[in-house]
Amino acid sequence: MRLPRLFRTTPFRLTLLFLALFAAAASAFLAYIYLATAGEATRRTDQNITREMHSLVAAYDRAGVDAVNQSLIERAASERPFLYLLMKPDGTRISGSIAESPIEDTAGRGSTRASFSVTDYDSQGRLVKHPARGIQEHLSGGEILFVGADISEDQAYVVKIVRALWGAGALVIVLGLAGGLLVSRNVSRSMGALNDVVAAVRNGDFDARAAVRGARDEFDELSEGINEMLDRLQRSMSGHRHAGDAIAHDLRSPLTRLRARLETAYLDVEAGKGDAQEALAQALEDTDGVLKTFGAVLAIARLQAAGQAPDQNLFDPTDLAADLAELYEPTCEDKGLEFGAELAKNLQVRGNREFLAQALANLLDNAIKYTPAGGAIMLRVRRRSSGEIEFSVTDTGPGVPDEDRARVVERFVRLENSRSEPGSGLGLSLVAAVAEAHGGRLELSEGPGKVGEMGPGLRVALILPRAV
């Protein structure tokens, strides 16, 4: 048999477990109280009957058996809560409030203490047994004296306390169960909502999101966590989904070109028109081009799919930029470009040094490629007031019109006037992918503006989040 859903929830089970522990502890507590109070009652009664016995024995020693007899008769008639019995040495009754001793005297001398019960009739005339304690002593003249006391009242008091405690325990258990059910229902409702989201995602609905109630509790935290995870997964999945298509698409065109070139060359050689060696050299060069494109496409796809650049370390971005500046400066000079570097000191950035180096190299490659001789290129590293680290490359080339800036970052987009230049059209896309894989972004803006034939130029900034 399956329990109702509510009874199977974790909070409810925890409540039950807690209540069981509570009941066990309460039982032990009650047992202790019972033993302690009941023992106390017996001890007090024992003390009282001993005192009574002592006073009677003192009377006996002072004035003999008759005085005791007299005293017994008086005391039995009074309101004292004791039972008395004075017996001859053979055990026959001399006087007292009971007929015979409830204590079986085995020793035949000294004093014997024992528990027993007295029978009585209650207010409704029913026979009841009361617990009692008694002491029996052989007097110096051979007579036997018994003193006892009913302890039922004391015990009844103890029983009352214990009953009250039981009642309180039962109340706590009932309230605990009710509270547990309430909490369980609440929790299981929240968990149910999360489970629904998980089930939806399992069934392929990646748009499902958990509701955040705004209570800022751990359920909201969990919901937010799940939602973020789903966002991330969704991005990564669409990255993967597109990566395959994109690679196929991106490589098809250069491969088609390569094939066409090989075919033309083959036909030319066959017709005795062309030079086989030159055709092969050309084909090799084309193949290298395809491989370069492939490498770039793969790097972009992997970065996009991973969502985060691998092997990130803390390092000084200035060192990196200085290396790149040193590497590229002679090339700029050779091309008649003025090269400058403004590198702020004491910066730190977290990232993959190789990927960032590749990104900066791409930016510098682009700047060199598109800036005509006589122009200038500036590499900068600085910390923005927001704490972000900004690498930027500014050139005085023709720039990119405002409306095209978002587009040039896309893969294989090459603007009309740059089609004559060599290149795959993947450079900026890779830089954008590197920026994204570091939690950063790419910003394109106008360069220093138009100066004569030059400009307006382009400024590309790679902005990385503040290193924590």
Place this chain on the structure above:
Amino acid sequence: MRILIVEDDLEAAEVMDRGLTEAGHECVRASDGEAGLSAAHAGEFEVMIVDRMMPRLDGVSMVQALRREGDQTPVLFLSALGEINDRVEGLKAGGDDYLVKPYAFAELIARVEALSRRRETGSVQTLLRVGELEMDLIGRTVHRQGKEIDLQPREFQLLEFMMRHAGQSVTRTMLLEKVWEYHFDPQTNVIDVHVSRLRSKIDKGFDRAMLQTVRGAGYRLEP
């Protein structure tokens, strides 16, 4: 030079074998990691070319096993995986260099020959001498025919690398990797410009050009 080729792609191994043999080397082939391990045990090699992904025993495990046994033969890893962390992993496992497939054959030969020289220069040298060129590694000075040549720090490093591999072809990628210690792929001819500056310093005014361009491969410093 005796070279062990451990590669499960038989055609690729064949092409490598032929090319290296033509370049004057002697090659032994093994088609998986286990065979590679026994071949390495059986013979002395100056360089091993090891593919990373192979059946039975992969390249990394094979090289790790060799290194544990104390075999320090230089290893060039070949891999179809081009990620930076794959390279780091390969070098950590005891590889000495790493080449991503597909590669230009000139690149492979240049790297293999560069590796073979590594062992000979194990001891600490303070003076490098190649033909008329003399490099003082402590005083950081360079002389050709007794005439001092003034070099920038990076040019000095570049020349030091070329001198340590004198007579061998070194590729642009090798220079970027070993001298600048970056592994990216520049679109422009940045390395060529650096080399040509170095060349103008060491060859200008002398009757013979020592720093030569090797067509389709890179550069070579001729003694």
